[in-house]
Amino acid sequence: MHMHRLEKMWLTFGVAMLAVFLIVLGIGVFANGAQPPTTHAHGGHEKPAPELAEETAPFDKPGLHKIGDNEYKLVMVAIAFAYKPLEDKIVIPAGATVHFEVTSTDVVHGLQIPGTNVNMMAVPGETTNFTFTFKKPGEYLVLCNEYCGNGHEMMWTTITVA
């Protein structure tokens, strides 16, 4: 098929840039581990009914659990229209690495901390995992960013990093 010389150059340049871009993105994901939130890589396939999540480990004990040197697991449950643990209950030491483990007992919720890259969905029947290191001390707002019903805008909590 006939193609104008300048258009060939334009497309070659564009496709080359696209390839560079995707390689950079891929290196970020597969070499540097900048994964989007996901299900825990190992296990994680035991899926109780969402409404029973709070009776099942680890969601029977929502809150911050120390798992190593300066490393914590933060288990949170999203319920229309609040998070467990409730407000003022989460205090994280500054500089700690936190492994989020989140689920929902009813509808799809979001969990986002503005000013950080913490942004994930809480899906009933699934567990979402994401790792983040809180470097700066302060009070962080945690809010639901997926429409979940009439109390959606009232669904928020805070995390204190001290």
Add this chain to the structure above:
Amino acid sequence: MTDTVLAKQSEADGHRFAPQDGKLILAHVLFAFGALVIGAIAGLLQGLVRGGIVTLPAGIGYYQLLTAHGVLMALIFTTYFIFGFIWASIARTLGDLMPQVRRMAWVGFALMTIGTLLGTVLILLNQATVLYTFYAPMKASPLFYIALVHVVAGTWASAAGLFVQYRYWRRKHPGQTSPLLAFMSVATMILWIVATLGVAATILAQLLPLSLGWTERVNVMVSRTLFWYFGHPLVYFWLLPAYMCWYVVIPKVIGGRIFSDSLARLSFVLFVLFSIPVGFHHQLMEPGISPLWKFVQVVLTFMVVIPSLMTAFSLFATFELTGRERGRRGLFGWLKAMPYKDVRFFAPFMGMLIFIPAGAGGIVNASNQMNGVVHNTLWVTGHFHLTVASGVALTFFGIAYWLIPAATGRKLTPKLHRLGIVQTWVWAVGMLFMSGAMHSVGLLGSPRRTAYTTYGDNAEAVGWMPYHVVMAVGGTILFVSVVLLVINIVLLLRAPRGVEEFPLGETAPDSPAVPVWLERWGLWVGIVIVLVLFAYTVPFADMIQHAGPGAKGVVTW
């Protein structure tokens, strides 16, 4: 271009739609704008509520308005307008619609209208406050899903009619290349049908049985995957008709020629191939899909960059060649030769300009880990107000200005041109404020689809309020533009009688022939199926094999 040249072209082109075809086109276009007006009222109120300027009276819910706005704008306005434009394109290029095709088109129109009216009533009764993405396990009234089934079935009936007319033309013209606009209409319909299979599957197999109480539980990940399998090609279903205008109508309006017929066709085929197997890039922040398959679909998503670059080149090549033919010199001198006072050019051209940053924003959204910064924030809302509500909507307005008089046998007068240009400017300015504020505050973390709140006077959230006020101001300006549009449409319907041109661009007489393989639809649909199977089989099987008991249906509004 002078008015006399315009007038001569109209005479030469003197196409008149058969009166029955004119009625069909007009019905679709006017219904589309009716939905736009109701959706715009909902949008205005939302903006004012979110900015903390008004509180809704009489127990009207914010999310109820949000559902009405999304459904009426994103699904109903677009779909009706697209069918109006596509019926016009078919009748213009393949000849008057055949009686049985016309019947199918009206059956489609009737089904869509029954569905729209029923769905709108249920939304207003607060029986379906599930937004236009209706995420499981949220459970709307069964009648809402039945209404949506009618809308989709209506589009299928119309699409079937379109295929009948196209096949008839090809049988009557063996060995000939089909007209470009007809080819593009067929591509758009193929994309729509393949995409709607996903939403039809989740509604019929999951949401409707759940809502009727036939099943107690629903597999949420399967439902989300089926929805986004539809939800992303949906945006290309909005965009391709705008591209039809940019590729074919605009060259004629500016007095130039289509840059390359074959490349235009190739880009449409590539859009059909690469817009369907990519829904996971809407699901990057959720569990249940392996990171590898998310990345595969991210790569496939970005393949649409290729036809997008081809389109950008073709459009600006047409502008430059036309400008130079008029004797404009210098690197950018040709830009001065464009007919900015012709609303048929100006409105779609503003849409094109706005589409450039819109596309750049889309690249951010689809970028795997980068999506975490903006996922579900107002940035995303800002993004699609630049794409569908500017690039696409402004192009549709530009089309309506000549299509309505062309369908009714009237003339677009200079006064109406001017009013249309004012309306376009008001829209662009309103969108600059609204979408600009949405993008900015989204980067700061303000979430989308959320009613007024300061999260217990949280300092960060209070800092977002000035942006929300700017959004409300922008939304109000946009509403003024909708009012101007309505005035313009009423004036168009009373314009003086005459023949308004359907501007149909042509390729240069010496341009090379279109390769036959481009019209082998069986081949392209086959490749789409292969790509879909490649991108979805493994992760989808995983979702079903490792499914838990599922979630119970609930009403949370």
